[in-house]
Amino acid sequence: MNIDVLISNLTNPVLLFFVLGIIATTLKSDLKIPESSSKFISLYLLFAIGFKGGQELSHSSFDAEILYSIAFAILLSTIVPVYTFFALRKKVGVPNAGAIAAAYGSVSAVTFVTAVSFLENQGISFGGHMVAIMAIMESPAIIVGVVLIVLFDRSKKQNKSIPKLVAHSFTGGSVLMLVGSLVIGLIADASQARGIEPFTTDIFKGFLSLFLLEMGMVTASRIKGFKKHGIFLFVFGIVVPLLNGIIVAYLSGFVTESDGNRLLFAILGAGASYIAVPATMKLAEPRADAGIYIPMALGITFPFNITLGMPIYYAVIQMF
Numbered sequence: 001m002n003i004d005v006l007i008s009n010l011t012n013p014v015l016l017f018f019v020l021g022i023i024a025t026t027l028k029s030d031l032k033i034p035e036s037s038s039k040f041i042s043l044y045l046l047f048a049i050g051f052k053g054g055q056e057l058s059h060s061s062f063d064a065e066i067l068y069s070i071a072f073a074i075l076l077s078t079i080v081p082v083y084t085f086f087a088l089r090k091k092v093g094v095p096n097a098g099a100i101a102a103a104y105g106s107v108s109a110v111t112f113v114t115a116v117s118f119l120e121n122q123g124i125s126f127g128g129h130m131v132a133i134m135a136i137m138e139s140p141a142i143i144v145g146v147v148l149i150v151l152f153d154r155s156k157k158q159n160k161s162i163p164k165l166v167a168h169s170f171t172g173g174s175v176l177m178l179v180g181s182l183v184i185g186l187i188a189d190a191s192q193a194r195g196i197e198p199f200t201t202d203i204f205k206g207f208l209s210l211f212l213l214e215m216g217m218v219t220a221s222r223i224k225g226f227k228k229h230g231i232f233l234f235v236f237g238i239v240v241p242l243l244n245g246i247i248v249a250y251l252s253g254f255v256t257e258s259d260g261n262r263l264l265f266a267i268l269g270a271g272a273s274y275i276a277v278p279a280t281m282k283l284a285e286p287r288a289d290a291g292i293y294i295p296m297a298l299g300i301t302f303p304f305n306i307t308l309g310m311p312i313y314y315a316v317i318q319m320f
Contacts, residue, residue, distance in 0.1 A: 014117055015306055017209040021216020033214045041211045046177040048200045048207075049113050049131055054185020055193055056128020066129050068255045069265075070136060076269055077137040080244060081105030081144040085152075087240075091232060092292065094153040099281045099288035102145025103297045104240065107137045108271035109178065110215065113208060114306045115267040119260050126260030135179045137268055142277060149285055219299040233292065237272075237300030245270030245309055249316040259317050266313035270305055272297035 024031040033041075081101035089097035112134050119126055185193065248269030252262040274297040281288050 012117070012121065014114065014205060014209050014212055018212040018216040018219075018303065018306070021213040021218075022220045023216075024213075025217045025220035031217070033210065033217075038211075038214055041207050041214075043177055044207050045113055045204075045211060046109060047181045048204050049109070049116065050135075050178045050181025051185040051188075051193075051196075051200050053128045053131025054182040055188070055190075056185075057132065057182070058186050058188075058190070059128070065256055066127075069129065069133055069261070072252070072255045072265070073133045073137045073268070074140055076248065076265075077105050077107075077140040078144055079105075080269065081141045081148070084240065085145070085148045088236070089152065094149055095285050095287040096289055096292055098145045098149035098153075099277065099285060099290075100293045100296060101148060102142045102281065103272045103274065103277040103293050104244075104301075105141025105144060106139075106273035106277055107134050107141075107268045108273055108297070108302060108305075109134065110211065111267055111271040111302060111305050112264065114212070115264055115310060117205060117208060118310050119263065124260045124263070126258060126264055127256075130261055130264045131178070131182055133265075134268060135182065138178075138273070141273075145277075145281075146285065215298065215302070219295075219303065233296055234300060237296045238304050241270040241272065241301045241305060242309065242312070245305070245313045246316050249313040250320050253317070253320055259314075262317045263310070263314055266317070267305060267310060270301075270309055270313070272301045274298040274302070 081104065084104050085097050085101035088100055091097075092100070116126070245266045249262060249266035252265040255265070256262060274294050277293070277297075281290070281293075
């Protein structure tokens with residue numbers, strides 16, 4: 001592993017604000033970001049990354065690499081939840097296994113945004129189409145997770161409309177903002193788009209820092225309730241994403257030659273959703289315990305990926 005990259009990542013102000021959030025909650029500080037501000041920051045991050053991605057995509061040619069990337073992304077977001085489900089269903093039951101499978105097959109937009117910041121700090125370029133890839137990977141895993149619950153849960157009769165769940169996955173606020181901003185960035189006039197660059201670029205890392213400050217506080221508050229479920233899920237929340245990230249970092253080399261694109265693929269494969277999946281599972285499978293899959297994704301996998309994960313995946317990419 002490149003030690004300089006690791007040190008750079010660990011001393012990134014964005015990450016240090018995440019640590020500050022954990023410290024604040026541990027010390028029982030009254031530090032708090034208002035809920036309305038938190039929602040605005042979340043929407044802003046999705047808007048900014050989507051719009052910038054659309055602008056980058058508008059300057060890219062729609063070639064075979066993009067088609068291969070889309071196919072690879074869909075395959076990835078379908079396979080990961082399947083083996084995750086079967087690895088967990090005897091340990092945590094079918095509803096919880098399905099929810100965890102959906103979370104780990106889906107993606108973490110904030111982890112993706114942090115990875116983009118990491119690439120920019122390292123001066124590594126990446127394709128604007130990777131934002132579209134992230135949006136594409138959001139829904140298939142959720143659908144697969146729900147379908148697995150329907151197929152394997154014999155405890156009661158299931159009566160869920162798959163088309164409605166698919167529609168809900170695509171019309172959820174986070175996905176709609178991301179995809180909508182991507183499309184607007186794609187079709188917007190370049191000269192007009194430059195007028196909002198200070199908003200989408202210059203202040204981006206500041207808002208990301210505030211968001212991760214809150215994520216640190218949320219992580220510290222929810223991880224306590226997770227402890228009762230034992231060491232197995234804790235280890236799972238690190239080992240499985242690590243293996244996913246390493247494997248995807250290697251396999252993505254057959255899809256794209258860009259180091260930046262490969263790292264983003266790796267982080268998408270290793271990430272776990274803690275926004276879209278809880279919102280969908282609340283509707284689709286209320287029996288799934290959010291006290292299990294949210295702390296796994298937010299309290300274990302997320303901090304691992306933004307501290308040690310990214311340098312490891314980047315080292316694998318450099319090796320191959």
